[in-house]
Amino acid sequence: MFSVTVREHLMIAHSFHGEVFGPAQRLHGATYVVDxxxxxxxxxxxxxxxxxxxxxxxxxxxxxxWNYTNLDEDAAFAGQNTTTEMLAQIxxxxxxxxxxxxxxxxxxxxxxxxxxxxxxxxxAWASYERPL
Amino acid sequence: MFSVTVREHLMIAHSFHGEVFGPAQRLHGATYVVDxxxxxxxxxxxxxxxxxxxxxxxxxxxxxxWNYTNLDEDAAFAGQNTTTEMLAQIxxxxxxxxxxxxxxxxxxxxxxxxxxxxxxxxxAWASYERPL
Amino acid sequence: MFSVTVREHLMIAHSFHGEVFGPAQRLHGATYVVDxxxxxxxxxxxxxxxxxxxxxxxxxxxxxxWNYTNLDEDAAFAGQNTTTEMLAQIxxxxxxxxxxxxxxxxxxxxxxxxxxxxxxxxxAWASYERPL
Amino acid sequence: MFSVTVREHLMIAHSFHGEVFGPAQRLHGATYVVDxxxxxxxxxxxxxxxxxxxxxxxxxxxxxxWNYTNLDEDAAFAGQNTTTEMLAQIxxxxxxxxxxxxxxxxxxxxxxxxxxxxxxxxxAWASYERPL
Amino acid sequence: MFSVTVREHLMIAHSFHGEVFGPAQRLHGATYVVDxxxxxxxxxxxxxxxxxxxxxxxxxxxxxxWNYTNLDEDAAFAGQNTTTEMLAQIxxxxxxxxxxxxxxxxxxxxxxxxxxxxxxxxxAWASYERPL
Amino acid sequence: MFSVTVREHLMIAHSFHGEVFGPAQRLHGATYVVDxxxxxxxxxxxxxxxxxxxxxxxxxxxxxxWNYTNLDEDAAFAGQNTTTEMLAQIxxxxxxxxxxxxxxxxxxxxxxxxxxxxxxxxxAWASYERPL
Numbered sequence: 001m002f003s004v005t006v007r008e009h010l011m012i013a014h015s016f017h018g019e020v021f022g023p024a025q026r027l028h029g030a031t032y033v034v035d036x037x038x039x040x041x042x043x044x045x046x047x048x049x050x051x052x053x054x055x056x057x058x059x060x061x062x063x064x065x066w067n068y069t070n071l072d073e074d075a076a077f078a079g080q081n082t083t084t085e086m087l088a089q090i091x092x093x094x095x096x097x098x099x100x101x102x103x104x105x106x107x108x109x110x111x112x113x114x115x116x117x118x119x120x121x122x123x124a125w126a127s128y129e130r131p132l
Numbered sequence: 133m134f135s136v137t138v139r140e141h142l143m144i145a146h147s148f149h150g151e152v153f154g155p156a157q158r159l160h161g162a163t164y165v166v167d168x169x170x171x172x173x174x175x176x177x178x179x180x181x182x183x184x185x186x187x188x189x190x191x192x193x194x195x196x197x198w199n200y201t202n203l204d205e206d207a208a209f210a211g212q213n214t215t216t217e218m219l220a221q222i223x224x225x226x227x228x229x230x231x232x233x234x235x236x237x238x239x240x241x242x243x244x245x246x247x248x249x250x251x252x253x254x255x256a257w258a259s260y261e262r263p264l
Numbered sequence: 265m266f267s268v269t270v271r272e273h274l275m276i277a278h279s280f281h282g283e284v285f286g287p288a289q290r291l292h293g294a295t296y297v298v299d300x301x302x303x304x305x306x307x308x309x310x311x312x313x314x315x316x317x318x319x320x321x322x323x324x325x326x327x328x329x330w331n332y333t334n335l336d337e338d339a340a341f342a343g344q345n346t347t348t349e350m351l352a353q354i355x356x357x358x359x360x361x362x363x364x365x366x367x368x369x370x371x372x373x374x375x376x377x378x379x380x381x382x383x384x385x386x387x388a389w390a391s392y393e394r395p396l
Numbered sequence: 397m398f399s400v401t402v403r404e405h406l407m408i409a410h411s412f413h414g415e416v417f418g419p420a421q422r423l424h425g426a427t428y429v430v431d432x433x434x435x436x437x438x439x440x441x442x443x444x445x446x447x448x449x450x451x452x453x454x455x456x457x458x459x460x461x462w463n464y465t466n467l468d469e470d471a472a473f474a475g476q477n478t479t480t481e482m483l484a485q486i487x488x489x490x491x492x493x494x495x496x497x498x499x500x501x502x503x504x505x506x507x508x509x510x511x512x513x514x515x516x517x518x519x520a521w522a523s524y525e526r527p528l
Numbered sequence: 529m530f531s532v533t534v535r536e537h538l539m540i541a542h543s544f545h546g547e548v549f550g551p552a553q554r555l556h557g558a559t560y561v562v563d564x565x566x567x568x569x570x571x572x573x574x575x576x577x578x579x580x581x582x583x584x585x586x587x588x589x590x591x592x593x594w595n596y597t598n599l600d601e602d603a604a605f606a607g608q609n610t611t612t613e614m615l616a617q618i619x620x621x622x623x624x625x626x627x628x629x630x631x632x633x634x635x636x637x638x639x640x641x642x643x644x645x646x647x648x649x650x651x652a653w654a655s656y657e658r659p660l
Numbered sequence: 661m662f663s664v665t666v667r668e669h670l671m672i673a674h675s676f677h678g679e680v681f682g683p684a685q686r687l688h689g690a691t692y693v694v695d696x697x698x699x700x701x702x703x704x705x706x707x708x709x710x711x712x713x714x715x716x717x718x719x720x721x722x723x724x725x726w727n728y729t730n731l732d733e734d735a736a737f738a739g740q741n742t743t744t745e746m747l748a749q750i751x752x753x754x755x756x757x758x759x760x761x762x763x764x765x766x767x768x769x770x771x772x773x774x775x776x777x778x779x780x781x782x783x784a785w786a787s788y789e790r791p792l
Contacts, residue, residue, distance in 0.1 A: 013277035024332050028332040070290070081179040083175075085175060141781040141783070158730070215439075256400070257401050260398050267787045269785050269786070286581065310741055346575075348532070386519075409598070424541050425558055465554060608707060609706055654662070654663065654709065655662065
């Protein structure tokens with residue numbers, strides 16, 4: 001199995017609901033360093049997993065929707081905790097939709113799966129892995 | 133599949149037995165930067181894989197047993213080489229016992245698996261992955 | 265010249281004022297990975313620059329005032345942009361006050377200077393360096 | 397499952413063929429930071445996945461064939477794009493041959509699989525994973 | 529003293545002249561992860577060392593001249609070894625010219641100095657520091 | 661001012677004397693990731709700060725004296741705490757002696773200074789900087 005990973009970042013504000021979150025129930029924020037990994041069992045005719053330029057462009061486009069925002073004000077997240085692991089899933093699902101819509105090229109339709117990892121600090125990170 | 137990882141470190145002395153270890157047969161030591169990854173197929177009602185605060189607390193508690201010690205003097209390791217890969221297993225198994233005992237909360241009993249990685253330097257690391 | 269550095273992190277929300285900040289004028293947030301470096305020309309009688317345990321404790325204490333908060337609501341910052349470089353200065357100055365008050369021990373009064381670096385992502389960071 | 401990883405690096409020149417590569421169609425180069433991971437379900441009698449010294453030696457030997465060369469001049473790659481993902485496969489396959497030839501010792505014949513990751517920058521990397 | 533640093537990268541081919549370079553006399557290549565640090569003794573009226581957006585844009589513009597090229601074919605480098613340390617100087621000098629031409633804004637004319645660091649691998653890097 | 665840095669590592673056992681060290685008074689150990697930086701105001705005729713191959717060889721030679729040993733048994737350290745900062749000085753001084761003896765080549769006699777940094781974990785490091 002082959003994979004290619006590109007790295008970008010995202011800076012947001014948010015707060016959490018529930019005692020388990022302690023002081024993170026207050027409005028605060030995070031930089032997420034975001035790694036998107038694309039995988040497939042064999043390479044395309046150019047010896048690529050995915051066009052790395054397009055992969056970066058699409059990842060930035062997905063992140064742009066939330067970059068420099070307060071997630072608490074996004075109606076799509078109402079009543080939900082925007083934890084690192086949940087954001088990894090949302091970002092992976094958005095990338096999957098773009099791949100299926102052809103944004104990463106025809107060859108990318110043969111991708112087998114996708115993993116998105118969000119590093120919230122030097123000592124904590126979360127991932128979501130899904131098939132395509 | 134979701135995962136959450138927390139990072140801590142451990143500083144120990146030890147020595148190895150067997151020619152394959154060369155100069156590492158002498159008493160020496162290591163800093164292990166320890167990553168513990170917890171995984172489950174779906175999030176809990178708070179959108180969490182695990183309470184990251186508890187995860188860090190329990191990882192520190194497991195490491196505390198050996199931190200600032202000489203592993204050669206620990207009877208539990210008598211006759212065994214405390215290699216990086218073996219320590220990864222020991223730490224993962226201890227975390228698994230704590231999870232099963234409820235130390236990471238009720239929801240953590242639904243964790244599917246655990247991976248522990250020990251970085252012994254900037255150019256070498258070892259992992260042990262197990263189900264729960 | 266000797267130095268010792270300890271690393272911690274801080275998660276905050278804030279917004280900026282001024283066109284130069286573009287989308288960062290909106291409420292957003294950041295994880296700052298914070299490195300505090302202490303320096304002195306000679307070591308103390310224990311061969312230390314500073315008690316690394318106390319250094320970490322004091323750095324965490326300084327960061328705790330803002331950790332998991334919205335800096336826009338802190339009256340001390342009213343009318344000011346809480347840029348990465350400005351926060352590096354504020355944190356360095358607070359550490360300097362604690363050193364002068366004896367919180368890092370008697371020997372730490374001989375420290376010559378202090379540098380605080382805040383990493384806001386994997387591609388950008390800022391520092392403030394001052395004498396003591 | 398256990399794994400052990402060793403890190404080395406490789407510096408090469410090359411060019412790509414195909415519009416998808418944009419400016420990378422010109423002769424340029426890369427440093428690849430190369431991680432080779434070896435895995436097996438149980439440890440050997442020394443509590444090892446693999447002799448880490450031999451693993452590093454064999455990885456360096458594989459990389460030495462291409463280190464400080466122009467891959468465009470290597471007949472084995474004629475008509476092929478030497479992408480990061482393709483090089484990960486080539487390096488993994490060479491390591492597999494050496495393992496099968498006994499270069500990592502008798503015990504290494506029980507390795508279950510191998511993953512090679514090439515980091516081409518701080519924001520992009522590729523992997524190839526295979527069984528043994 | 530304050531500083532702000534931004535990170536980019538550059539991928540080139542080149543070769544060296546002189547026995548000291550050993551196998552690096554052959555045509556090969558490198559990824560340079562490039563850190564440009566800007567420093568000044570006090571912040572501007574926005575609490576900035578430099579507009580980080582402009583800083584990144586200008587650094588990319590400087591690197592674009594050489595990105596995905598063979599430095600051996602650049603007449604400006606004829607008869608010179610394009611070592612990591614020499615490239616750090618060239619990049620710093622180009623950034624200095626752009627700062628002096630106003631490309632980083634009026635306020636940036638008050639910058640006191642500049643350091644450029646090029647990481648050629650995970651185990652080697654070089655810097656050039658200059659006043660402005 | 662130019663600098664070139666090379667990275668190696670060192671694995672040792674030791675213990676400390678004095679209440680300030682808490683549990684580190686017990687025999688334990690550390691991996692030190694060691695960065696040696698060499699600086700000079702102008703480059704040599706090959707455009708080098710130092711022959712990076714020789715720099716790595718000499719750094720490894722200095723570290724080899726202590727690698728895989730228990731520093732408590734080294735008579736040279738009797739009655740001294742082998743703290744990270746003290747070891748940075750010892751290593752820098754040994755490198756300086758080798759430079760002065762010509763081990764890094766004639767040109768290296770023009771080096772202006774040296775900094776050695778020892779990373780003892782992902783959250784703590786120490787440096788010693790000296791002229792030559």
